[in-house]
Amino acid sequence: MPGRSEVAALPSSAALRAFLLDGVVPVGLSDMLRAFDRPIRDKARLKSILHDMALSGDLLDLPAGRLKTSIGLPETARARITHIRNDGTPCGILADAQAATPVVITTRAPDLPYPLPGDMVLVRLRPACGARRREARAERLLVRTEEALAFSRALGADGAPLDQLWACNPHIAGTFPLAAPEQHALPEPGEVVMATLRQMPDGTLAADSPIPYGRAAAAGMASQLSLLTHAIPTSFSAEAEQEGQHVAELAAAGHDQPAPANRCDLRSLPLITLDDETAQDFDDAIWAEATDTGFHLVIAIADVSHYVPCGSALDVEARTRGTSIYLPDRTVPMLPPSLSANACSLRPGQDRLCLFADIQITHEGQILGSTIGRGIMRSAARLTYRDAQAALDGKALPATHPVHALPTTLLPTLMAASHALDKDATKRGAMRLDEDAWAITFHPDGQPAAFLPRERLATHDLVASFMIAANTLAARIAHENRLVVPFRVHPAPTAMLPRPAARYSAVPGRHYGLGLPLYIHFTSPIRRYADLVAHRAISAWCASRAGPDKTAPAVACAPPRTQDYALASHLNFTERRAGKSVQDCQNRLTAAFLVPQIGQNVNIHATTTTRHGLCVRLTKTGTPSLLPWSAFPDYARMNDDSPYSGLAARYTPLIQNGALLMAVLLATCPARGVSVLASPTHAS
Template sequence: MRKGKDAIMRLLGKGEPVPYRQMLKALNVSRHEREHLDDQLDYLVETGEIAKLPGRIYTMAGAGGSVRGKLSMHRDGYGFVMPEDGGEDLFVPARYLTEYMNGDIVDAQVVSTRRDGKREGRVTGIVKRGVTEIVGRFEAAGKGGRVIPDDPKLGRDLFLTPGASGGAAKARTGQIVLAQITSYPSGVRPLEGRIVEVLGEANDPEVEVLSVIKKYELPHVFDAKVMEEAEREPQEVSEEARQGRVDLRERLIVTIDGETARDFDDAVSVSREGDKIRLWVSIADVAHYVTEGSRLDTEAYLRGTSVYFPDRCIPMLPEELSNGICSLNPQVDRLTMTAEMLFDESGARVDQKFYASVIKSSARLTYTTVKKVLVDLDEETIAANRHLVEDLKVMEDLALRLNKVRAGRGSIDFDLPEPQIILDTQGETTAIVRAERNLAHRIIEEFMLAANEAVSHFLETTPVPSLYRIHENPDPVKLQDLSEFVFGFGYILKVVDEKVSPNALQKLLEEVAGKPEERLINEVLLRCMKQARYSAENLGHFGLAAASYTHFTSPIRRYPDLVVHRILKRVLAGKMNKADKDRLEARLPETAQHTSKRERVAMEAEREMVDLKKMQFMRDKIGEEYDGYITGVAPFGFFVELVDLFVEGMVPVATLPQDYYVHLEKSHALVGERSRAMYRIADKIRVKVAGVNEPARQVEFALVGTLEKRPVEPIADVRNAYQRIPIKGKRPKPKRR
């Protein structure tokens, strides 16, 4: 019989998947020939010519499925392809990624599917390179040198060959540089490039910011022509501009923001009408100043969003607009778009209207001031704001009503602590504290949510093409895992037709509130959720349990809000014709995709900047001990967030007491086979700072001891793991992982 490639391909070429045992019979394979067949099958799977399905079933390549998406690399060499059209990521082993880099858009082939439904594949081709420039530390060597990337996911150094070193002659070893890639890795050829800019010394705070800006290719300087347009805009509202607008300047309207805020794009006002409350949410009319197709508009679209670092903002619009004529500063006239809504005593919206307006903010309030008035009942603050106190109380009443409505329909609130970075005048981190989120924050949050929902519902029912903020249902596989996970704690989460209602998740969060496992289940639930994004198609917002939702309230810092303003203004003016609708239908999908990508880039850059500041803060903390919670578990160790400092680091598995540790993915736990020690997400432990790796943006901890174990029965796969661990007889040789 022939058991070579040709015979296998002819058998599978008939189009039907073939189980292994059926293949043995069809090819007349004897017992001593099976090993040769297995080798052939493994080779064909590895080369991507055939695919292996669950149950050891083989089929031709392509039957397992193909994927196009963004490649996300791990520093250990393996990666995941995140499909452009959504769905489960495709795992790709390191052996298939020698010629590819983090961020590349690639085509990939599914080569096998495990019994748990997870897919494994190989990259078959490059669609678009994701990285063209690299920020890193320069090391001189001979006439050339190398650049060690700041991003550990790139997984390789960039080499500067003699004659192609560009600015290498000006760079000194240890300096941070920007290098342009001239040749991508191929076979035995390394990544090569040339230095195009020397950014400066590694520990200079300004260089650190510039490094992040360059790494994420953030536009941070407005060119002369854009600035010329911005500077032409008047800094006062003219009488002509007020014409045709509803005049709200006599109303008591306030802005409520953080202490350091400089751009105020929303102002609010309330009025009690019997049992009902009327709310005015007035938003800066940025569309009046940034006309579609202008240089300002093109630049705003390119940026997509403002980017916020601990010590600065990279604005979407020049300061002449963002902090000037568009900002709703107190005691000056400003052009706005207003959503006026009436809510009944239960918090239901019973009336709404939208219009162009002109306002004059009565006061610039901070969250702290409002908290002192409504929560702390601070007499001095109340006296200083006596003319605002009654309106603030009405705002509190309305916010509680709106929150009750949202909670009733299943809106999910993750009230997880966030860090606030405290910097000195040199830009160095002096403290990391819990960012306060008080009643004042909730008031503004509820009002903005209400305005966004009202505008979205109005545009959808008009109807006109629009841009929506959508949040899709959680992944079905993760939902099932969550259901099994919480069942081990005695909670029931019903998954019907691979879906779960927001009400069910909100009920679960209420049930675990105050319980030892509350943090654990909150963390696991958060990992099940998909990322919200922009879309030209309304798919609803799962997290808010909203049938229709958009972004309308921040046009100074988010381009999608500016798009929604333009659509709303044309509808209100009666100028939305068929040609406009056709144009919007053609352009909005691309706008949604672009702005979603820009939002993700901004979030990644902001997160890296915060992580960098945390690393600086931990430089002199080596050897000190802290309490913390396990926030994530992986085969190579677990991550810990410190209780007081809001710094996350990793405890490598190699530093744990000697044992062989089993990673239980569904249980989010590491279990020692000999010791039966279990380290599980949300466990409270004590750690010592072992080191700080600033280039990798990682703090390494060493385990000191376990402080708190939840008094609950381990769930099924933990119990099963214990049952597999031998109690008597010969134990397995301890291994490190």
């Protein structure tokens, strides 16, 4: 019997792929060899073929579990890049994972020199180490995003314009030529164009078909570029707008009507809202009275879940956004204005459906009794933080001010109850986080006029203490009744991560910063999707407690039965995206504001050191920047190119965090929000 050919008889990659796609039963190497009538000695060669197929992406579409894990192939997956970190590291999610597992691409593929948000990449995953986030190396680019990007004329180290473009997204490194310079002229410095990146025959990328978009320093352009950079939706679908208008009509028709049978009537309580001067979405109202043992608190929260059913056009839009975004000169709401500023907003004198936390506390802030119920309320007044603080300080307010229609003891009682809650927070070791927030004022023409540190008033802390109390109660109820909600967790600092950020989690965990075993977001359902999800679950719990003798209508959206890991991952992404868009907008406004000071000395505060340079904050605007090590005097021969320079490279200037320094402002780029700094001795 003639021997088998060792080369020709092994199946091709195409034949193997067809065989694997044709079945669902798990198979191993022996199973495949039998199917193709090959001897057992071909195991190693077959595994080599499968290994190459895995790294080329040919095995991505196989049915789940089709290949036995005992084969030991590299774990590959499709990853969609969602954002680029400040250090240029691409981050995204596993596109085919039901839980939308987050992934960090630590090593780039040779054909991915410039990763962009929206790119689809084949990645090789590192072994999972318990954390939900995975690390991976990129193998190759699968699909390049076709979304248009904003570009402007690139600047050199001295601030002079170059014959190249750079993306207005400051986290996309590198410059790009025009794809057809004979057809399109370079934009003037300060002009913004929209273009797509096209791969040239030599493999490089170039900006194709630029379309003028406007001047980077024009009024409103800073926020517009920040929204474009992070692909944040700014308009609602026609279906969502239509649903929002219908909700507004329902809310208007329900005004001054008898309270529904399944809701507690709170309209006799003088509940008040406390917000900033520019706020339009009032989603919480508070009231308190003194008792013999302490205080009785009622915190009413707009019942958005009643009007936004799960799976509706409104719900899809809200989930996509994840949160409202408050830029210095505009607001991008999570819900259409017909809801966020009207039907769901707790406007004074208007009847609104709500969920309310009813809490009894002692003078030391300890909880005596608490529950959450469904109600209907009517705000007695809309106060600003500043006006409420003025009233508490005994300052005169205009006779027509709504504070005069309130009980004279209400504001002092609210403040006293807040002090009691603060006592309990101190006992449990809650951290007082000083917010480094700045307020930007504008000239009538829309240009930035001044950057001022945001004033922190006692009334800010008053509202915060009430909201923490309500959120803590909601977390306890959700946990005790096994409601599926996104929990808010905050890990304790470690040597590797000294300042961990709070995040959403599908499973409960401790909130280190607040010193609480459990915590959720519950008090802002108009502007945060996490709160809306919590409202749905707790509203269903309230309805289940109504009993057979009371009417309990079906809940708008039944809570899911399993932990929603994908939702927690998405909420963390949208929260980070919102924060980055706000910071990027402030950086762009700073770059425009500082143009008159180019060439002059500016004060900076050191914040931290990196291998690239000193991270600083501009004292005048509070915005971050980077002073590269090359900008410092070379006392340690750090920038020496001699053979002995490596010995000096380990030495960096000893600069204490918070130190006040001086630098020269060489240039600014409002399109990217970049301010180029140098030390006075290196500026010439």
